[in-house]
Amino acid sequence: MAGCPLILRREIYLQGPDATDLNTIDVWTSETSLAPHIADKIWVVYIHGGAWRDPNVDSRSFAPAVEVLSNSSLRDSIAGFASVNYRLSPYPSHTTDPSSPDDKSRNVHYPAHLMDVSRALLYLDEKYRIQNRYLVAGHSAGACLAFELNDWFLSGNSLPQPACILGVSGIYDLEAFIDAHSEIPAYRALIENAFPEKSLWEEASPNKSDLSKTAKWQTARAIIVSHSDEDELVEKAQASHMLRRARMAPSADEKVHFLPANGAHDEIWESGNILAGLITKSIEILWSSSKGRSIAT
Numbered sequence: 001m002a003g004c005p006l007i008l009r010r011e012i013y014l015q016g017p018d019a020t021d022l023n024t025i026d027v028w029t030s031e032t033s034l035a036p037h038i039a040d041k042i043w044v045v046y047i048h049g050g051a052w053r054d055p056n057v058d059s060r061s062f063a064p065a066v067e068v069l070s071n072s073s074l075r076d077s078i079a080g081f082a083s084v085n086y087r088l089s090p091y092p093s094h095t096t097d098p099s100s101p102d103d104k105s106r107n108v109h110y111p112a113h114l115m116d117v118s119r120a121l122l123y124l125d126e127k128y129r130i131q132n133r134y135l136v137a138g139h140s141a142g143a144c145l146a147f148e149l150n151d152w153f154l155s156g157n158s159l160p161q162p163a164c165i166l167g168v169s170g171i172y173d174l175e176a177f178i179d180a181h182s183e184i185p186a187y188r189a190l191i192e193n194a195f196p197e198k199s200l201w202e203e204a205s206p207n208k209s210d211l212s213k214t215a216k217w218q219t220a221r222a223i224i225v226s227h228s229d230e231d232e233l234v235e236k237a238q239a240s241h242m243l244r245r246a247r248m249a250p251s252a253d254e255k256v257h258f259l260p261a262n263g264a265h266d267e268i269w270e271s272g273n274i275l276a277g278l279i280t281k282s283i284e285i286l287w288s289s290s291k292g293r294s295i296a297t
């Protein structure tokens with residue numbers, strides 16, 4: 001990306017009658033980043049948080065980190081950035097942008113968010129060949145989605161394999177999340193809003209799910225869980241739950257890492273610097289674990 005300005009495009013990953021305004025993905029590339037010699041460059045794909053429902057937290061929440069990374073020493077190693085939008089669960093009580101019941105983009109439940117992120121990854125792979133050469137990073141609910149990625153939800157398709165997965169401020173255990181905040185009913189409401197079917201909570205919790213055996217995170221070459229002690233919304237135990245499960249993965253000793261972050265829950269992406277720093281460290285961990293710099297092995 002050296003010297004070339006980044007071009008941002010909002011691309012549509014789902015066409016047809018089911019498509020909504022939220023089935024889009026922001027893609028940043030430079031003119032050189034699509035050249036054929038980029039097999040050794042990495043894509044960075046981001047899944048935003050916002051408790052599966054907040055209309056104010058969307059793909060644009062990755063823009064500050066993209067700005068930092070595109071001006072960093074890593075810029076020549078990055079093929080492109082992508083930040084996914086996905087349909088949300090209802091939020092009729094939102095103060096400035098309440099959802100209306102007939103808005104197809106804001107009235108879905110698990111696993112619709114996950115289906116959309118999966119479709120976006122299939123789209124990216126078809127267009128940019130990201131298979132085996134992308135880092136997927138998710139924040140909060142987006143980290144949950146990243147660790148839920150699984151071919152099981154797609155009929156006959158297989159998702160591109162991420163080289164590296166980074167969960168930041170993540171929610172990984174729905175039941176434990178509610179229990180840890182039992183004195184605040186809004187926490188239970190958040191989860192019941194996105195996952196109204198309680199019998200699916202275990203399946204939807206990446207640290208507990210039977211589906212984790214085939215989840216994409218298991219076969220990533222670097223599995224990174226990050227949490228900030230200053231996080232005022234998600235408890236650190238969530239990161240511990242996921243790490244405990246991740247350390248049971250094959251070759252976990254070399255692959256699984258905890259990265260401490262600093263900053264409050266949303267400050268991590270708002271500032272750009274903190275999220276960019278975590279992504280930079282994750283790519284360095286990936287490189288040190290791979291033979292040389294080539295990641296498309």
Ligand SMILES: N[C@@H](CC(=O)c1ccccc1NC=O)C(=O)O
Pocket residue numbers: 049050051052053054139140141142233234
């Ligand atoms: N801003 C969100 C709240 C939110 O994002 C959140 C709140 C508590 C714990 C985690 C959260 N976000 C995770 O994606 C809302 O208004 O629902």
